[in-house]
Amino acid sequence: MQEAEQTSVAVVTPRRPGHGAERASAQAPQQRQARIATLLTLLLEQPISLYAAAVLRMGYGFLYLVFLLREFPHRDEIWGPGSPWTPELARQLFDQTGWASILTLSDSRAYFEVCYTAAVVTSALLTLGWRTRAVSVLFAVVVASFHARAIYMLDGGDNLIVLMALYLVVTACGRRWSLDARRTRLRASAGKTARLPRDQARGELRRHLREARLTVITVLHNCGMLVIAAQVCFLYGSAGLYKVQGATWGDGTALHYALNLDVFRPWPELSAMADRHDVLIAIVCYLTVLVQVAFPFVLFGRLKYPVLTMLLGMHVGIAVFLGLPLFSGAMIVADAVFLPDRFYRYLGQLSRRVVPWADVREARTRTPADAALVPPQSGPAV
Template structure:
């Protein structure tokens, strides 16, 4: 009897384990997840790096070019020790550098637009890696995050939504949508299915890596802050606001620094949000947490003059918003547009607008001095804009 019970328990455990493995495999290969979030990451980081390169265009030679104090010889010596690589280190010619810079601008723009996204994602990762390695001592946390995300986005299918590739595929499939597809060779069909499964699995793994990276970043930053006495005492933001290197608006920094109680509350709230972030991602509590983190990053960009870091973090947080959120946004915008259009100025009323000439009948012959007055509901319908729902005419006498 005991052996029978043990065999039953083992069979149930094997069945439960098999069900979990099957569910995990279906989640990994069943369908690509977070396609809209991947597109937001592509657009966000492509635009962010494009603006960054345009912003540093007047200083490109001092930072990455032949005129940089960190010479190409020093960079190559460091590459031998660290293993970094950069296409900018292949030649010290100024023409070569200017060509690479223009190509970097074009690559960032095309990656943002989603043109040939598979190829552009690889080229974008090469661009970010090359510029990062060439002036590695001038980078900060924002540059490091953009580099990691550029590498992760190579794995994702970030061109499936909101891209030129998606538009081209939609236009291509529209004429042939009603035509039956040929069955083709069974081997070719199996290869297509295998390729689709592989692409889906790699995409899902890439999105998981991005989410895990953001969770690790927030969690480690929060735990690191907990160990510091200034964060525990609530004075960390006071010292940060008084660093000359991070005071783009001294008057604004001094104004914020005067509110010591608000500064202390903001410091404690920052630590709490970062430590709790990985634990609130599977419920609705993540929405207010993401909103507060958005405000925190905007404050860092304005008060401390770190727009690249703040922009990189804001874009990274978008990975945790579900696809239904992004699909709801266009409907919300259209609804707000229609509502704004329906609030246009009403047509001006003239004297006797509610009266019409008599249309004949008893007591209502043509030329009669007694006009027929429309009912209240008919008058309201007459005064409404054309966008309102039309009312059926009255059939009464």
Template sequence: MGSVLRAWALLTERPLSLYAVAVLRIGYGLLYLVFLLREFSHRDAIWGPGSPWTPDLARRLFDQTGWVSVLTLSDSRLYFELCYVSALVVSLLFLLGWRTRAVSVLFAVVVASFHARSIFITDGGDNLVLLMALYLVLTASGRRWSLDARRARRTLGRRNLPALAPQLEDARRTLVTAVHNCGLLVIGVQVCLLYGAAGLYKVQGGTWGSGTALHYVLNLDLFQPWPALSHWADDQVLAIAVIGYLTVLLQVAFPFVLFGRLKYPVLTMLLGMHLGIAVLMGLPLFSGAMIIADSVFLPDRFWIAAGRLGRRVLGREAEPKSARGTAPEAPCGAVPKQGGRVLPVRDLP
């Protein structure tokens, strides 16, 4: 019973990793915004009425698969252009954290709609962004580093919320906290399954066992954005063999190193691996999606320190809270337990 009570307390007493989920929100919002802007000149050929995969064909596939997309509700070009502009606006608002609870739902609808509209040209990066967009709906990703958090700090002490019965308020806070923590857990499990499955599949392949897998990868014409660079890397025979073995080891071991300090060098090496994939194979969306997903395993103290360092680099040292007439922010991990005392406004969803 003691273990059950501790698990229940961990799940319901305070929201975990608020800075980490904020990084996920910012990362995926920015990634999808850049993606839509990059494909702006090709938008009609990929998702619009002028696409070879016409809206009618997409609707026929949806009848078989159960997928849906707001892009296929009309064949009008004006409707498509409005949808595309709306997707850009939603991605920007999600990135900034404006009305995050509602906008996170809209962002998930946008990603799912664009993903389903031309599903035959998607890859693993698109799949991961879709999954993360759905999972982030469950989390309180707007409580840190967002316009919502900024507005809550400014209105602290001046905003009157409707009073609820203490029991009802406790139940609401417990539910919101539990849903956030469950969403965070699902995100972590998803990344672990992704790495573990990828590593186990590689173990079964003969080319990975012989250390020659990367040789074949580097000689695929479809994944050679810079052929000269790919050929140079292919000439480093010993290096690509070692990197191949190390890749398999990192992916298989990833789920088992998350609860110790060994995860930091593993995450650093995975960062290097994904940067290499982005450059050598021309898959920036996939690499960006994986790098952002990996950031969920970094503790909030890391992101707090990173934020302070960023302010120093930009010459914007944080102004003391007392000078702005607001109460000092509680340190990470010091969110009060669920009970009789009402949480500050900035910690409400």
């Protein structure tokens, strides 16, 4: 009897060959659909790296403000009517390149002074985050205009700032650490809410329009942050691959020649002291090439943190030894896009301990519009 039962069980419950493979193949479409749904949710509903966008806004606004103030005594020779690169020469170049500049609309010195003052004010307002949507557009126009006006007069350090200024226009860079965020927080704490119309149809239409607007803002912001990250990766990767092709980088002598060029020696004694360490210069050359080539491939692991630290040291060295502070500052700010939001939240809490009046607790007084745009858990860094 027992043998018969065992035989029947053996007949009823055999495992068919490939049964596990069939289950895996059946679950594969479901997993793909789940991943696509998660990606769409992240793209359409969850803004990523809001704190990083705020750092980019403050960094580039402050950097360009300092740049304009530093060049204030030389503004006429660089951008004004008294420049060797005259407005007429600039307009002839624009006909060939397709660029444009508000500085060439008039040759009047008074007009130029007004434009320069407006550029300084715009940079300061962007740094503070006042009416960020409109000011970011003005900042992009200012940076592009000043860059195009004196494209042969500067050292090229503002090239990256031009690109980042254009990308920041589509990001929600004013939702954190800005006067706009503070104003929104104060309105929410005061209980000021939008008054809905009495007609139900109009109320539904208004609600749908508000949801569509928030979705568009989120999509533009996420795409803008991803483009910024891709731009930085492309910059480092192409720079590293270009260095690989050079013989001086291959034998570790590239920095030796750079330190002995008069145009890149702001402090000749310091450059001469660094040039005495041949082995150290060769190591720095090889590390520079290795870090730049490997940068796009280490962004999705913890290895990116030591790489970002080495890049920070590299840019500080470029600013000090080669006299390119604008370029180094632009690159340091661009690298900030790869740091997670939890790092910036920690910095906000630390600043609140140091400066008691610095209120960073935006989550407790979130407005309905901000709550619809920002989920309880902050999005991952780019």
